[in-house]
Amino acid sequence: MLAMRVAFVGLGTMGYPMAGHLLASGFEVCVYNRSADKSERWLAEHPRGEIANTPREAAMNADVVLSCVGNDDDVRSVYYGDDGIFADLNRGAICVDHTTASASLAKELAAAAKQLDCGFLDGPVSGGEAGAINGVLTVMMGGEQVHFDKVEPVLKAFSKAVTLVGEHGAGQVCKMANQLCIAGVLQGLSEGLKLAQSAGLDIETVQAVLKHGAAGSWQLENRALTMAKGEFDFGFAIDWMRKDLSICFEQAVQLNVELPLAKQVDQRYAQLQERGFSRSDTSVLIKQFDQDQHA
Structure with missing residues (x-):
């Protein structure tokens, strides 16, 4: 397994450290990033790795190809075309897209990979930059069991949990559910903290109490204190969250499902974007309650 050759396409906030973990686990790793300077920096930190000039070059000799880019269009741009992953992929290679994208795109890419006698799984991730x-x-996966079994040991290099949720697209739908839950929790946490602050309670004490009860959550443990202090210069930006929520809304229309709370939170995020918080962590949602809306 350690002799497997892995390509990683996309060295963003998530992909950069993920690719590093693969190399540290003993895999042969070749990376590609649209901005070449990012690839050069990664190579300087990981001199045993390799860099490629195109997605095709990175993937051409790989047993497993992992991608993590921005959105559906970005995914298509690295998989298709003369310089894309699919252009010169080894027969039997397996591709895993870690981008948070649409379920329909996952099914599309799976069909394209099958035509090449290759495998494909959608594998969006949760855990943020720190994870x-x-x-x-x-990692929540969609695809065939036979392909999942082959890539699971690879993905464990940067994961604590890798689960096959269902067929192609199921991983993306599971990630949608994840983002909807986060949006709801952050809205509730923002309201709870605002009430506690307004009553003069010590937020550190409140957090210490609540985390042991039914209100306990990752957001409460990791974001309550920074929210109370007004610190948001880290983590998952609301620009990215709104992109993810838009995917949820599109899927909900297809399934005839109502998402009233998520739509409310999305509107609050849109207002915060207008106030200059586009790159702030999603926990900046608490600033919806500012008395001075220009603060």
Whole structure:
């Protein structure tokens, strides 16, 4: 297994450390990034790795190809075309897209890979930048069991949990559910903290009490204190969250499902974007209650 050759396409906030964990686990790793300077920096930090000039070059000799880019269009741009992953892929290679994208795109790419006698799985991740850096991401997968079994040991290099949820596209739908839950929890946490602050309670004490009860959550444990202090310069930006929520809304229309709370939170995020918080962590949602809306 350690002799497997892995390509990683996309060295963003998540992909950069994920690729590093693969190399540290003993895999042969070749990376590609649209901005070449990012690839050069990664190579300087990981001199045993390799860099490629195109997605095709990175993937051409790989047993497993992993991608993590921005959105559906970005995914298509690295998989298709003369310089794309599919252009010169070894027969039997397996591709895993870690981008949070649409379920329909996952099914499309799976069909394209099958025509090449290759495998494909959609594998969006949860855990944020810290999870990627610490190698403890959660990966939710969609695809065939036979392909999952082959790539699971590879993905464990940067994950604490890798689960096959269902057929192609199921991983993406599971990630949608994940983002909807986060949006709801953050809205509730924002309201709870605002009430506690307004009553003069010590938020550190409140957090210490609530985390042991039914209100306990990752957001409460990791974001309550920074929210109370007004610190948001880290983590998962609301620009990215709104992109993810838009995917949820599109899927909900197809399934005839109502998402009233998520739509409310999305509107609040849109207002915060207008106030200059586009790159702030999603926990900036608490600033919806500012008395001075221009603060």
